[in-house]
Amino acid sequence: MNSHGQDEQQVVWTVVDTAIGPLLLAATRDGLVTVVFHATDAVCERALGRLASRLGTAPVEAPDSPLLTEAIRQIETYLDGSRRDFELPLDWSLISGFNREVLRELASGVPYGSVVGYGDLAGRVGQPGAAQAVGAAMGANPLPVVVPCHRVVESDGGIGGFGGGLETKRKLLALEGVLPEPLF
Known part of the structure; x- marks a missing residue:
C-alpha cells in the first residue's frame, strides 16, 4: 500500500482535550474534514470507521500533522476567547x-x-x-x-x-x- 497514486486520499487524525471536552480532528490533503465531539475511544472508533468507509482509506493517527497542529491551535485560541474566525482549509467532501x-x-x-x-x-x-x-x-x-x-x-x-x-x-x-x- 505504498503507492503514490493521484487518487489516493490520505486521512490523518488526532484527539485533543479542549475546554468543551475531547475532540477528534481529521484532515485530508484538502483540509480539515471532520470535528467530532465527546471523543472517547468508542466514539473515535465509530467515527474513524465511518471516515474509512466514506473516504475509502483508513485514517492514520498523526498528531504532528501541520494541518492538525494548526487546527488545534485555532480551536484552542477560539475557545480561550482570543480568536473569532477560523482560517483553515476545509474539505467539504463528507457533505453535499x-x-x-x-x-x-x-x-x-x-x-x-x-x-x-x-x-x-x-x-x-x-x-x-x-x-x-x-x-x-x-x-x-x-x-x-x-x-x-x-x-x-x-x-x-x-x-x-x-x-x-x-x-x-x-x-x-x-x-x-x-x-x-x-x-x-
Missing part, C-alpha cells in the same frame, strides 16, 4: 447538496457573536420553507465549531438542538457573548 450549501452559507455569512434562525438560514439559500431541512443540515455538519452550527437557533428564542449537547452549545454562545455565561 443542500446540506453543503447551507453549511457554506453559515460559515461565510453568520459571523462570530451573532445567531441566525433555522428559517432565516433556509431563506438565505433560497429555500425559505426549509427550516427543518436546515436543522437536519446542522445535525449532519461534519465540522462543528469551525463551521459554527452552534450559531443557528430557533426563531422563538429557543436554543435548538446541537450534536455536541446543549451544554456545549450554551458554552459556545456564551463565549461569543450571545448568551450569559451558564451558572452551572
